Amino acid sequence: MNLEALTTPCLLLDPSRMDRNIARMDAKLASLGVAARPHLKTAKSVDIARRMMRTLSGPATVSTLGEAEAFAAAGVNDILYAVGIVPNKLMRVVKLRQRGAVDLSLILDSEVQARAVADASRAFRDPIPVFIEIDADDHRAGVAPGDARLVAIGRILHEGGAELRGVMTHAGGSYDTPGADAIAAMAERERAAVVACAEALRAAGLPCPVVSVGSTPTATFARDLTGVTEARVGVYVFMDLVMAGLGVCAVDDIAISVLASVIGHQRAKGWILVDAGWMALSRDRGTASQAVDQGFGLVCDVDGRPFGDLIVHSANQEHGILALREGSGAALPELPVGALVQILPNHACATAAQHAAYHVLGEGRTVVEQWERVGGW
Amino acid sequence: MNLEALTTPCLLLDPSRMDRNIARMDAKLASLGVAARPHLKTAKSVDIARRMMRTLSGPATVSTLGEAEAFAAAGVNDILYAVGIVPNKLMRVVKLRQRGAVDLSLILDSEVQARAVADASRAFRDPIPVFIEIDADDHRAGVAPGDARLVAIGRILHEGGAELRGVMTHAGGSYDTPGADAIAAMAERERAAVVACAEALRAAGLPCPVVSVGSTPTATFARDLTGVTEARVGVYVFMDLVMAGLGVCAVDDIAISVLASVIGHQRAKGWILVDAGWMALSRDRGTASQAVDQGFGLVCDVDGRPFGDLIVHSANQEHGILALREGSGAALPELPVGALVQILPNHACATAAQHAAYHVLGEGRTVVEQWERVGGW
Numbered sequence: 001m002n003l004e005a006l007t008t009p010c011l012l013l014d015p016s017r018m019d020r021n022i023a024r025m026d027a028k029l030a031s032l033g034v035a036a037r038p039h040l041k042t043a044k045s046v047d048i049a050r051r052m053m054r055t056l057s058g059p060a061t062v063s064t065l066g067e068a069e070a071f072a073a074a075g076v077n078d079i080l081y082a083v084g085i086v087p088n089k090l091m092r093v094v095k096l097r098q099r100g101a102v103d104l105s106l107i108l109d110s111e112v113q114a115r116a117v118a119d120a121s122r123a124f125r126d127p128i129p130v131f132i133e134i135d136a137d138d139h140r141a142g143v144a145p146g147d148a149r150l151v152a153i154g155r156i157l158h159e160g161g162a163e164l165r166g167v168m169t170h171a172g173g174s175y176d177t178p179g180a181d182a183i184a185a186m187a188e189r190e191r192a193a194v195v196a197c198a199e200a201l202r203a204a205g206l207p208c209p210v211v212s213v214g215s216t217p218t219a220t221f222a223r224d225l226t227g228v229t230e231a232r233v234g235v236y237v238f239m240d241l242v243m244a245g246l247g248v249c250a251v252d253d254i255a256i257s258v259l260a261s262v263i264g265h266q267r268a269k270g271w272i273l274v275d276a277g278w279m280a281l282s283r284d285r286g287t288a289s290q291a292v293d294q295g296f297g298l299v300c301d302v303d304g305r306p307f308g309d310l311i312v313h314s315a316n317q318e319h320g321i322l323a324l325r326e327g328s329g330a331a332l333p334e335l336p337v338g339a340l341v342q343i344l345p346n347h348a349c350a351t352a353a354q355h356a357a358y359h360v361l362g363e364g365r366t367v368v369e370q371w372e373r374v375g376g377w
Numbered sequence: 378m379n380l381e382a383l384t385t386p387c388l389l390l391d392p393s394r395m396d397r398n399i400a401r402m403d404a405k406l407a408s409l410g411v412a413a414r415p416h417l418k419t420a421k422s423v424d425i426a427r428r429m430m431r432t433l434s435g436p437a438t439v440s441t442l443g444e445a446e447a448f449a450a451a452g453v454n455d456i457l458y459a460v461g462i463v464p465n466k467l468m469r470v471v472k473l474r475q476r477g478a479v480d481l482s483l484i485l486d487s488e489v490q491a492r493a494v495a496d497a498s499r500a501f502r503d504p505i506p507v508f509i510e511i512d513a514d515d516h517r518a519g520v521a522p523g524d525a526r527l528v529a530i531g532r533i534l535h536e537g538g539a540e541l542r543g544v545m546t547h548a549g550g551s552y553d554t555p556g557a558d559a560i561a562a563m564a565e566r567e568r569a570a571v572v573a574c575a576e577a578l579r580a581a582g583l584p585c586p587v588v589s590v591g592s593t594p595t596a597t598f599a600r601d602l603t604g605v606t607e608a609r610v611g612v613y614v615f616m617d618l619v620m621a622g623l624g625v626c627a628v629d630d631i632a633i634s635v636l637a638s639v640i641g642h643q644r645a646k647g648w649i650l651v652d653a654g655w656m657a658l659s660r661d662r663g664t665a666s667q668a669v670d671q672g673f674g675l676v677c678d679v680d681g682r683p684f685g686d687l688i689v690h691s692a693n694q695e696h697g698i699l700a701l702r703e704g705s706g707a708a709l710p711e712l713p714v715g716a717l718v719q720i721l722p723n724h725a726c727a728t729a730a731q732h733a734a735y736h737v738l739g740e741g742r743t744v745v746e747q748w749e750r751v752g753g754w
Binding site for chain 2: 004007008009010041063064065083084085086087088089092108109110112113116135140141172261262263264265266273275278279280282283284285316317318319321336337338349350353354356375376377
């Protein structure tokens with residue numbers, strides 16, 4: 001199918017860029033001596049998961065139990081659900097573990113959650129594997145290194161009937177830290193925090209076989225991951241403008257884009273209107289705080305070559321307004337009504353989430369496959 | 378089903394608030410003497426559309442051809458597709474008109490689009506009804522009042538085989554204009570622009586039976602709509618924090634919320650973590666530029682009563698961080714792990730779009746129905 005035959009807006013995927021991103025990350029993690037546990041929340045696609053995972057059965061990370069169930073149905077049986085567990089989701093966890101023979105593990109950061117998981121483990125005679133979440137960079141959830149609650153939580157799990165599998169952290173702060181050296185320092189902070197916590201657990205006589213870190217920026221620039229056993233990475237599969245702004249990738253590594261049609265012009269204002277608004281692009285403005293603000297996305301021609309300074313200046317539900325970046329000396333490209341453009345996303349996870357499927361590019365402006373996404377919770 | 382039995386995050390709908398919003402808008406438009414052509418892009422639900430429309434068959438406005446097809450399949454046969462048409466969508470338009478006997482009308486603002494629609498009308502022996510879009514407030518698409526292209530476009534349509542049905546505008550600029558008087562002035566600007574264009578067409582000997590305006594703020598505060606025949610309104614059905622910030626509604630008119638579970642705490646920072654991030658809330662920050670910034674949403678207890686100064690301070694994909702508004706003297710509410718909260722949306726269209734269905738509230742924390750949403754393009 002030619003691009004011209006698609007209904008715009010829709011989501012395009014360049015599989016050669018994606019495969020290159022996957023190979024690069026795999027090589028990097030191998031060089032650091034850590035296993036990959038790819039995070040499937042970015043792609044939410046069985047077809048793509050199979051290219052990201054080491055084997056067809058995993059390991060993998062997910063952000064919802066809906067993803068866990070969908071990937072389990074597709075044969076993935078080693079899954080970490082990486083959002084703090086609440087007691088009323090435990091029934092669903094136990095069902096999936098028992099019905100599907102899935103090694104589904106959980107994360108938590110409090111005694112109350114640990115007690116709930118330990119109680120469920122005993123009640124269902126199923127030692128549920130648990131990672132204690134560590135707050136390596138002050139940015140979200142987790143027990144801080146040095147906090148006495150760490151060992152207390154570990155003890156509740158280990159002595160209460162759950163399986164204390166290890167510690168995990170996510171250096172989300174790395175998304176605000178541009179440049180290889182700064183991100184490498186963040187990776188070392190992430191490593192040091194989680195390894196110190198693993199050692200504290202072991203010193204207290206508790207098991208901690210797995211030490212898990214994770215973020216695409218820190219994995220890309222980490223220099224040493226001694227003590228870490230696995231890395232959870234997600235957005236590397238597609239990359240995006242936020243990652244490019246951090247120096248984690250080049251713009252031409254970005255593997256997804258939104259195909260849009262020009263629907264009009266406001267020539268006096270230097271505007272080109274397209275049929276991709278925030279419904280197709282998401283409202284993510286992750287580059288707003290970076291050195292180069294890409295608006296709601298960077299505009300490329302139908303073959304995926306950026307025009308340069310043309311960005312999505314503003315977005316309504318089904319309208320995007322393209323304009324030259326402020327201060328640009330470039331000329332507005334001549335794009336008649338009906339012309340197709342590709343728009344690169346600020347944040348691949350958010351943009352892909354607005355779509356039900358990927359249209360997979362083949363040679364010469366063709367789409368050769370459609371890959372469905374998993375939705376909901 | 379009790380709220381406690383739902384999987385969080387999920388979308389709740391309070392039908393009594395919705396019905397009150399619909400009745401208020403219907404009464405307002407009746408008092409102004411204009412017909413309602415509700416915009417279904419906010420709710421995207423057949424069940425809700427039936428409460429918004431004057432009859433089961435319409436009239437209605439949609440933002441995608443996917444919506445047009447879904448609502449046509451449910452019996453709606455008077456539909457305006459209110460995004461500028463591109464030539465390669467015309468085949469789908471003609472199919473829906475002919476197969477479904479649907480009076481599907483289009484909008485456009487250029488000669489090139491007018492020629493394409495006129496050509497299709499002739500080729501398929503089907504005079505496609507068209508509204509010329511007017512730019513009443515400099516904010517997006519449309520022909521400016523006074524622009525000679527207006528009559529040129531009208532003539533291409535009328536003489537070329539299409540049906541020139543009228544003029545339409547959307548005063549999107551009203552979303553940036555707080556207060557009844559300022560919005561009433563915007564409504565008058567919207568009215569004056571579109572009525573002047575209708576008169577210009579008629580003066581040139583062209584038909585212009587329908588004169589259509591549309592936005593919830595301007596419809597709410599308009600004082601006189603002489604010359605206007607219909608209003609397209611959408612977000613009024615749910616209302617949201619942006620509308621409350623403009624003075625268009627009260628916070629307790631907001632009919633949808635996201636139900637979330639507390640998953641943890643960072644007590645030293647005054648943070649409560651919940652399992653609703655931007656995937657459930659959207660990344661809309663529409664209140665950021667208003668007098669009261671609601672973060673990613675205003676937090677209510679499980680019964681829908683706002684805590685006051687507690688907002689979603691930041692959001693990752695599946696994590697929301699609740700915190701008191703900066704400068705608040707209130708105490709952080711005690712919300713243990715597993716506690717449920719309701720989060721009111723900045724922008725109802727954007728938040729609802731992140732979900733596949735509405736969970737419809739009944740008496741006393743129960744959910745009595747589930748209403749599906751239409752997705753895609």
